Amino acid sequence: MTAPPSTTLTDHVTGTVNGIGESTVRPDGIPKLQGSFAYASDLETEGMLWAATVRSPHPHARIVDIDPGPALAIGGVHAVLTAEDVPGRLLFGLEHPDQPVLASDVVRYWGEPVAIVAAEDPETARIAAAAVTVEYVVLDPLVDPEEADTRDEVFRRIRIRRGDQDVRGSVVVEGVYEVGMQDQAPLGTEAGLAIPDGEGGVDLYATTQYVHADHSQIVASLDLTAEMVRSHPTGIGGAFGAREDVNLHIHLCMLALYTRRPVKQVYQRSESFTGHVHRHPARLRYRHEADEDGRLVRVEADVLIDGGAYASTTSAVLGNACYFAVGPYKCDNVNVDGVGVRTNNPPCGAMRGFGAVQVCFAHEAQMDRLAAALDMDPLELRRRNALATGDALATTGQRIDTPLPTREVIDSLVAMPMPEDDDSEDPLRLPGGTGLTTERRDVRRGVGYAFGIKNLGFSEGSDDYAQARVLLSPQGAIVETAAIEVGQGLVTVVGQIARSALGIGNVEVRHIDTSRIGSAGSTSASRQTQLTGGAVLAAATALRDRVLTEFAGEYLDDDGVWRDGELVVPYAELASGGWEETTTFRHPPTEEPDENGQGTLHADFAVAGHRAIVDVDVGLGLVRVVRIDTAQDVGKALNPESVRGQIEGGILQGVGLAMMEELIVEGGVIRNPTFTDYLLPTVLDAPDVEALLIEQEGSWGPHGAKGVGEPPTISSTAAVAAAIREATGLALPRVPIRPEHVALEGGV
Amino acid sequence: MIVMFELNGKSVSARVVHPTSLLAMLRDELRLPGSKNACEEGECGSCSVILDGDLVCSCLVMAADVERSVVTTVEGVGDDGKLHPVQQAMLDSGGVQCGFCTPGIVMTAVDLFDRVESPSPDDIREALAGNICRCTGYGAILRGLEAL
Ligand code: FES
Ligand code: FES
Numbered sequence: 001m002t003a004p005p006s007t008t009l010t011d012h013v014t015g016t017v018n019g020i021g022e023s024t025v026r027p028d029g030i031p032k033l034q035g036s037f038a039y040a041s042d043l044e045t046e047g048m049l050w051a052a053t054v055r056s057p058h059p060h061a062r063i064v065d066i067d068p069g070p071a072l073a074i075g076g077v078h079a080v081l082t083a084e085d086v087p088g089r090l091l092f093g094l095e096h097p098d099q100p101v102l103a104s105d106v107v108r109y110w111g112e113p114v115a116i117v118a119a120e121d122p123e124t125a126r127i128a129a130a131a132v133t134v135e136y137v138v139l140d141p142l143v144d145p146e147e148a149d150t151r152d153e154v155f156r157r158i159r160i161r162r163g164d165q166d167v168r169g170s171v172v173v174e175g176v177y178e179v180g181m182q183d184q185a186p187l188g189t190e191a192g193l194a195i196p197d198g199e200g201g202v203d204l205y206a207t208t209q210y211v212h213a214d215h216s217q218i219v220a221s222l223d224l225t226a227e228m229v230r231s232h233p234t235g236i237g238g239a240f241g242a243r244e245d246v247n248l249h250i251h252l253c254m255l256a257l258y259t260r261r262p263v264k265q266v267y268q269r270s271e272s273f274t275g276h277v278h279r280h281p282a283r284l285r286y287r288h289e290a291d292e293d294g295r296l297v298r299v300e301a302d303v304l305i306d307g308g309a310y311a312s313t314t315s316a317v318l319g320n321a322c323y324f325a326v327g328p329y330k331c332d333n334v335n336v337d338g339v340g341v342r343t344n345n346p347p348c349g350a351m352r353g354f355g356a357v358q359v360c361f362a363h364e365a366q367m368d369r370l371a372a373a374l375d376m377d378p379l380e381l382r383r384r385n386a387l388a389t390g391d392a393l394a395t396t397g398q399r400i401d402t403p404l405p406t407r408e409v410i411d412s413l414v415a416m417p418m419p420e421d422d423d424s425e426d427p428l429r430l431p432g433g434t435g436l437t438t439e440r441r442d443v444r445r446g447v448g449y450a451f452g453i454k455n456l457g458f459s460e461g462s463d464d465y466a467q468a469r470v471l472l473s474p475q476g477a478i479v480e481t482a483a484i485e486v487g488q489g490l491v492t493v494v495g496q497i498a499r500s501a502l503g504i505g506n507v508e509v510r511h512i513d514t515s516r517i518g519s520a521g522s523t524s525a526s527r528q529t530q531l532t533g534g535a536v537l538a539a540a541t542a543l544r545d546r547v548l549t550e551f552a553g554e555y556l557d558d559d560g561v562w563r564d565g566e567l568v569v570p571y572a573e574l575a576s577g578g579w580e581e582t583t584t585f586r587h588p589p590t591e592e593p594d595e596n597g598q599g600t601l602h603a604d605f606a607v608a609g610h611r612a613i614v615d616v617d618v619g620l621g622l623v624r625v626v627r628i629d630t631a632q633d634v635g636k637a638l639n640p641e642s643v644r645g646q647i648e649g650g651i652l653q654g655v656g657l658a659m660m661e662e663l664i665v666e667g668g669v670i671r672n673p674t675f676t677d678y679l680l681p682t683v684l685d686a687p688d689v690e691a692l693l694i695e696q697e698g699s700w701g702p703h704g705a706k707g708v709g710e711p712p713t714i715s716s717t718a719a720v721a722a723a724i725r726e727a728t729g730l731a732l733p734r735v736p737i738r739p740e741h742v743a744l745e746g747g748v
Numbered sequence: 749m750i751v752m753f754e755l756n757g758k759s760v761s762a763r764v765v766h767p768t769s770l771l772a773m774l775r776d777e778l779r780l781p782g783s784k785n786a787c788e789e790g791e792c793g794s795c796s797v798i799l800d801g802d803l804v805c806s807c808l809v810m811a812a813d814v815e816r817s818v819v820t821t822v823e824g825v826g827d828d829g830k831l832h833p834v835q836q837a838m839l840d841s842g843g844v845q846c847g848f849c850t851p852g853i854v855m856t857a858v859d860l861f862d863r864v865e866s867p868s869p870d871d872i873r874e875a876l877a878g879n880i881c882r883c884t885g886y887g888a889i890l891r892g893l894e895a896l
Contacts, residue, residue, distance in 0.1 A: 025839055032847030033835040033854060035782020035822035042781035123766050187786045187794060187848040187882045237784070237848030238882050269787045428870055487846025487883050641842040641888070648885030649845065675791035675880070683876040683886040 019500035020703055023641030026492050027509065028485070039235035040207045041191035041266045048193070049078055051248070051255050051265035052125035054115035054132045055274065056107035059143070059344040059668025061136035063105055066115055071128040076120035078259045080132055085254065088223030092246050094213060094349070096155075099310035101221050101250045107136070108309035109346055110669045111274030118255040118263050141344035141668040145283065145306040148341035155307045155340040156315040158322045160395050160597030163333030169289025169297035173369040177286070177362040178734040180662035181306075182279040182653075184351050185680055186486075188237015189272040194252035195262040201228030202253045203513075207236050209243040209484050212519035221250045222257065229253070233511035239486035240653070241350030242276040244524055245312050273673030277312045277349030278663055280305035280340070282321065282358035288366045294374050294381045296331035299394065303338040303359065305348070312349030314340040319460055320355030322597065326394035327363040328406045328453035328607045329385040334394050336597065344668045350524055352653060353713040356454040361735055364450040364718035368725070382451060383410055387607075389698075397598045403696035405633050406607045410451065412692050413609045413631040419688075421445065422615065422626065431615055431622035433684060438617040445626075446616060448722025451609040452714030455602040456707040457527040461592040464527070464603070467518035468535035470498055470543050471580035474572065476506030476558070477540075483520035483532040485511060488709055489642040490528050494536045496638060497702050501540035503556045518584060526606070526707025529638065530700070535585035537702040543581035547574065587700060604699055608632040608711035610651065610719035612687075616727040621743030625655050625687040625720055632691065635699040635706030643708050647691045650712025656681045657713075658720035662736050753814045755780075756824025764811045770804075771795045773811035774821060782822040782851045786880070793879035794848060796855040797821045803859040805878075822851035825858050833896060834858050841892030845883035853879050857893055869894050 018024040031037035068080035083090060083104035090104065091097040103114050115132050119125035142148055192206025201224060208214050211231040218229050236243070248265050255263040267275050282305045289298040303321045307314030322338040351357075371378035386406040392399055422429055425440055432438030458464035469480040479498050485491045491509045498507045520532045544556055551569050553561035561569040587603040611629040616622070628651050637643045653661075660679040664671040672678045697704045717735055725732050728742055752761040755778065762777040769788070774780045774797070784794035788807045795806045798820040806821075825832045831839065834857040844850050853876065860867055860875040867875070872893050881889065 023842070025842070026844060028847070029839045029844045030831065030835075032844050032850050033822075033831065033839055034826060034829075035780070035851045037847055038781075039784075039848065041785070042775075185882055186846070187792065187880065188784070188846065189786065236846060237786070238846040240882070266785070269789075428873070434874075487848075489845065645842050645845055645884055645888055648887035649883045650885070652885035653882075674789060675787040676789055680880050680882065682878075682880060683873050683890070686886045689885065689887055 018496060018505060020496050020638045022496065023639055024492055024496055026489060027495065028491060037235055039188055039237055040205060041188060043193040043205055043234065044264065045193065045195060045262045048262040048264050049118040049120060049259055050122040050125040051252060051263050052117045052129035053113050053251065053271065054117065054129045054134065056103065056110060056112045056114055058107060058136055058138050059110040060139040060141035061107050062139060063103060063107065063114065064135040064137055067133040068115065070133055071117060071131040074124065074128050074131060076124045077117065077128045079118040079255055080115055081254055081258060082115045086221055089220040092217040092221055092250060093311050094245050094313055095315055096311045108344055116251045116255060118259050143343055143345055143668045145304055145341045145343060148343045149304060149339050153342040155311050155342055156318050158318060158336065158338040158597055160322060160334060160336035162395065162397055162596065162598060167297055167333045169291055171290045171370065171373050172287065173366060173373050174287045175366055175369060176733060177284045177365060179282045179358045179361055180736055181281040181665060182351060182657045182661050183273060183663050183678060184240035184242035185678065186238030186240055186242055189267040189269060190247050190275055191266040192248050192252050193262060193264045194256035196256045196260050202256050203230045203232060204249060204253055205232045205234040206249050206252065207243050209239050209486060209524055210522035211482050211484065211514050213522065214246055214249050215514040217246050218250050218253050222253055227515065230513045230515045232513040233482065233484055236484065236486045239523065240352045241524060244350045244522055245277055247275045269675055270673040273670060273678065274346065277347050279351035280307065280317055280348040280358065284359060284362040286362055286366045288370050290370055290374065294376050294384050296329055296385050298333040299326050299331050300335045301325040303336060305340050305358065306343055306345055307340045308343060308345045308347035310347045312347050314348065317355040320455065321359050323395050323601060324356045324453055325359045325363065327360060328387045328451050329394060330387050330391050331394040336395055345665055346670060352650065353454065353710050354525065356452060356714045357717060360450065360452040360714050361718045361721060364715065364722060368722055379410060379414055379449060383407065386410060395597065396593065396601050398600045398602060400605065402604050403698045404605055404607055405694050405696050408694050409607050409609045409631045409633060412694065413611055413629060416629045416690060416692065419613060419627050431617040431624040432620065437620060438622060442617050442619045443615045444618055444727040446614050446723040446727025448612050448719050448726055449609065450715040450718030450722055451607065452711065453605055453607045454710055454714055456530060456604040456606055457525055457587045459590050459602045461590055464521060464531065465584050465586040466520040466531035466535045467582065467584045468532055468539050469517060469580060469582040470536065470539040472575050474575045476508055477502055477504045479507060479509045479536055480512050480517055481520050481532055482512060482514060482517050483528050484523040486523055488646060489639065490532065492642055493529055493638050494533055497533050497536050498540045501537055502544050505558050526709045529705050530707055531585060531587065533702040533705060535583050538585055539581045539583035542583065543579060547579060604706065606633050606706045606711050608715060610716045612719035612723040614720060614723040614727060616724055616742060618728055619743060621739030621741065623659060623724055627688045628716060628719065629690045630712065631694055632708065632711050633706065634693045634695060634708050635701055636695050636704040637693045638703065638705050640693065643693060644691055646708045647712045648689045650709065651689055651716045652681050652686055654713045654716025655685065655687065655720055658717040658735050658737060660736055749812060751811055751815050753816060754818045756820055768811045769807050770809040770811050770814055771806040774806060780821055780823050784848055784851055786848060793856060794852040796852040798855060798859055803856060822854050825854060832858060834861060837892040837896050838889060841888045841895065843884060843889035843892040849879060849881040853881065853889060861896065
């Protein structure tokens, strides 16, 4: 059916230079358009079994007994495994191993895996999973995050104290804000295929953002040596943070080793909603104090995020939420108290924006309130406080030494042309759409601005690096990496970087498994263009220099090595010379925070701004986001079209959080784990987007590039909220903003 | 039972054991993985195929019901391995990211351009309203199709 999983995923672009700065088309575009691209869910192999998961129907319960008997009695069922069958470490976790591979004595969230099943076909596997009898004693779930805080059920607390505790401002605004639980909802659900190697080891092809982290967790839980497990990159239908953590990976390897057969699993949509982590819901209390001129004098914030039952990346998300709690603004006196609590709600972890989204919604609402209290233009207030290179980050005191064009972002966004007022009666231009519910006279237009900042790459002292290899083969130059392409276009951009550095147009990018190359780190934190891109640039440059030195050449291209206008070594000869270079790229080191949350915690930052223009039917509470304009600090756009794709996609996820996307959790139970009930923006919800890329040299990424994936999602939510506030006059302290929040509060 | 129908220009037969969807039959029995399963409840359009001239969500069609029908999937829209103009347009505009929505969007667009000679931007938006794309924000897809 598809590429057999034993081959490497290959993307091949032949021809012209297609180097950096060009909008080269994706090498994997054609197979994706023709339906032949092999996603994890498309893989299959001879003699394959299918897996299914038995999940807890309770958010908190003690397991009294698990009886696999009725399931094993079904024809075609090959295995039912429980916690007792985990050969090694029972617990896994990206930052702290605290989550059982399979629950042994207690279940701590609704949908927690309790047992796994392998059977001849997916239907039988599902029937068998339903037949496994688990006896529970139901316990009270802890679902109130504030109560968890009081009971000190916490993953991490952060206390930031900066500046003078006695300095106060004369103009004060306070607010309490809330952000609901968003889901990444990547279109491809979790899927994987584990193949035993016949020697006690296993090869895994599964949806992921980070094969090396999966690998080390699999090895620990299977109690195998590192060499015995190979985790392979495979085709992935989106990620957005949902695939940083292990979910089906260890399960599939266990079943494959137990049954000695390949085992495949594809989560159905509802299982996907319970099988991966979500964006942390947050409650944020703020106090901003300014002087009469609108200079921020003091900011205080209480940040509470609900991590759910297990740690996942809550510690790092809380870090981001606290460190970016003030936004891209200067302020010398800052107190932040942050807590990530442990509850029996669904586990939360990484999602695009990673803590910066939640606080941006709050700090931008505060800036607008402060502007109103000062009777000042909200953009002027932001200009006066704009954070720039050379300034200290308001929270951690870190001196910013990479380009940070906050002021340029604000000014260029404001200068972008505004759309005409719309008096069209066309239902497609009205908030009620073709439902024909809206009358034009009930429509108010609102315009809102928001600005956000976030770190790029891993922070707080982590040794963040990526390894890549460049080699010259008879088929052309080859880039090898374990970095994961989730759709964002890494495969395109690292090819461009290699082409530009080598001078060779024929470059192929290969995603290879954990046994064949060192880690590239996670495809997250907007880091791969900078980190893996940096490694590819360094490797390709070193390789080219070595070749040119060896042959006293002037330059290299697809024909070979040239000197004085003559080809001195033809490419074919070069290609048989075993030329290769493997490089590990590290970003500038960062520190752990001191006891006051101070220090050089981050390697780089990006800033972006959004202007949302909305039409609101104030009677019915319906909103149409007409347009979003954005200016984004990108360092250098290595592939402008691909950057635009990240911007447009990220903005729509931000619009989704502003208006419709929320997992409704009641008593620990997710009430809407389907695409029917968890609403995602369709093309009819998508605003027109105009994007301005702000390029400035000086960042440490390849050619000065900065990561671009997350900033579009950070302030777009806040901008939409600000625009709806402007149209309605309502406070709207929570997202998503639903029709009832607008209509029933009776704005304007 | 055995279901016989025309698939991408060829007559095929497939064995259907459990009550199963057209999508499952295409992917699992007929080895055509291009049609994607992202929700199995008619919400996302990733599984879109053309059945007897109509665009349908193949996850909502029973396999047994396509007996003697004509079905076109994403694997069947190009001419001899060459890209259909809709596919070329989406490639050129950067309308593909992860690509999981792409086969469904290609089928929707092929159906639209078959029905309407030069669809307006609003026609294109309305046609795509049943396809969820989580990656692109739809902008590049619209730019590609509007340029056709
Ligand atoms: S899989 Fe058929 S509509 Fe989603
Ligand atoms: S490209 Fe990923 S869902 Fe559309």
